[in-house]
Amino acid sequence: MDSIAVVGGNTLNGTVDVSGSKNAALPILFSTLLADGVHQFENVPQLRDIDSTELLLSALNCDIERASHSMTVKVTPPGKPEASYDLVRKMRASILCLGPLLARYGEARVSLPGGCAIGSRPIDLHVQTMQRLGAEIEVEGGYVIAKAKRLQGEQILFERVTVGGTENALMAATLARGTTVIENAAKEPEIVDLVHYLQSMGARIEGEGTSVITIEGVDELVPSTHRIVADRIEAGTLLIAGAITGGCVTVNQCVPSHLQALIDKMRECGFSIHTDEKSVSVDAADEWIGTDVATAPYPSFPTDLQAQFMVLMTQATGTSVITEGIFENRFMHVQELVRLGANITPMAQVAIVRGEPGGLSGAKVMATDLRASACLVLAGLVAEGVTTVNRIYHLDRGYELLERKLAGLGADVKRVS
Numbered sequence: 001m002d003s004i005a006v007v008g009g010n011t012l013n014g015t016v017d018v019s020g021s022k023n024a025a026l027p028i029l030f031s032t033l034l035a036d037g038v039h040q041f042e043n044v045p046q047l048r049d050i051d052s053t054e055l056l057l058s059a060l061n062c063d064i065e066r067a068s069h070s071m072t073v074k075v076t077p078p079g080k081p082e083a084s085y086d087l088v089r090k091m092r093a094s095i096l097c098l099g100p101l102l103a104r105y106g107e108a109r110v111s112l113p114g115g116c117a118i119g120s121r122p123i124d125l126h127v128q129t130m131q132r133l134g135a136e137i138e139v140e141g142g143y144v145i146a147k148a149k150r151l152q153g154e155q156i157l158f159e160r161v162t163v164g165g166t167e168n169a170l171m172a173a174t175l176a177r178g179t180t181v182i183e184n185a186a187k188e189p190e191i192v193d194l195v196h197y198l199q200s201m202g203a204r205i206e207g208e209g210t211s212v213i214t215i216e217g218v219d220e221l222v223p224s225t226h227r228i229v230a231d232r233i234e235a236g237t238l239l240i241a242g243a244i245t246g247g248c249v250t251v252n253q254c255v256p257s258h259l260q261a262l263i264d265k266m267r268e269c270g271f272s273i274h275t276d277e278k279s280v281s282v283d284a285a286d287e288w289i290g291t292d293v294a295t296a297p298y299p300s301f302p303t304d305l306q307a308q309f310m311v312l313m314t315q316a317t318g319t320s321v322i323t324e325g326i327f328e329n330r331f332m333h334v335q336e337l338v339r340l341g342a343n344i345t346p347m348a349q350v351a352i353v354r355g356e357p358g359g360l361s362g363a364k365v366m367a368t369d370l371r372a373s374a375c376l377v378l379a380g381l382v383a384e385g386v387t388t389v390n391r392i393y394h395l396d397r398g399y400e401l402l403e404r405k406l407a408g409l410g411a412d413v414k415r416v417s
């Protein structure tokens, strides 16, 4: 079991490149199931979740070749359109093979994902969408079993914004008969990147990035090539790493407009942030003020940066109120931060952070989910002494060599096996 040891106190300075987006790459890789042949991708991040996706696609008769950040997926029809429990339990996003398999083969058998640390995270909206598009669905033995001769285009209104639900609906609708209109669709940049790939495969889609997306079903799609968009969550995490240490850091190869909610909040705290075409920079600051934040669907403040921003607020002057508006249990990092000396009072969906600059001291802490593990590494950068973050397999799911990127900026951080 690897862990990461951080010695606090160094100021981070310099430039760091962001990798491709995990949350764009996953749906795009599953969308390859919609078209036989060779799909080619660049800027694919090297992550455990990509490894899990490769295992699942291989089990569905795909041949995959990876070299550095390139990936080739050769799709051929699977023996059985099925995603087994031992693969799905490793990664909830496996549910994203439901729409493509059902649309392409008229059937799919996908294991229920089970809960996860940040909440129950049901898939009821995914299932309802497939039923809306004409599928017969039953749940048996822990599997969703879906059948449809051919999906029929429909009006879909999501009762709440769901990124994965929107992605499954989009992929299924590309091969449905007739027109599908998705209302209250998610607007995340990862949705837009998925649509760009689907369009390059011949899908007829309009409205991506807005809450109404229209899809004209076609009979067939063809494989294509694509460069995965930059990971806005990794970019935000690295920007906060520079800010919290009082350093001057430039995050390169990112899309500044995808980070607007974070940039606005950091400016509200008093940070001086500059943006260029493909980079965001934070100037050195020796103090910042606490500010409130509430997570909500894009373009509002992302839930995936909530834990990282909370750490920044533990070092602010003044109090911050942090509201988690997406998941019902995404304060698992709070108790670990309290063990480092943070002054945080968690309530149901709200955490009160009383800032105490320099108030953290190193300890052994435990990661519980992907973004919580990142926030504990950030806390270690400013905690006095050594902070050891255990269970960092969570980190490796969504960050490509984070410790090397931080060390490249001057952090005293290393992986300990």
Ligand code: EPZ
Pocket: 022, 023, 024, 026, 093, 119, 120, 121, 122, 123, 124, 125, 126, 127, 160, 161, 162, 163, 164, 165, 190, 303, 304, 326, 327, 328, 370, 371, 398
């Ligand atoms: C995606 O998860 C991301 N994962 C998450 O990132 C991200 O936190 C989340 O979107 C919100 O932005 C990937 O893209 C692989 P949702 P997803 O469906 O699609 C509820 C990370 O750290 N809901 O938008 O699962 C759900 O429980 C991960 O990279 C239902 O009730 O999120 C949640 O409360 C963590 N029924 C809310 O909706 C459903 O059928 C939003 O979930 C589906 C979701």
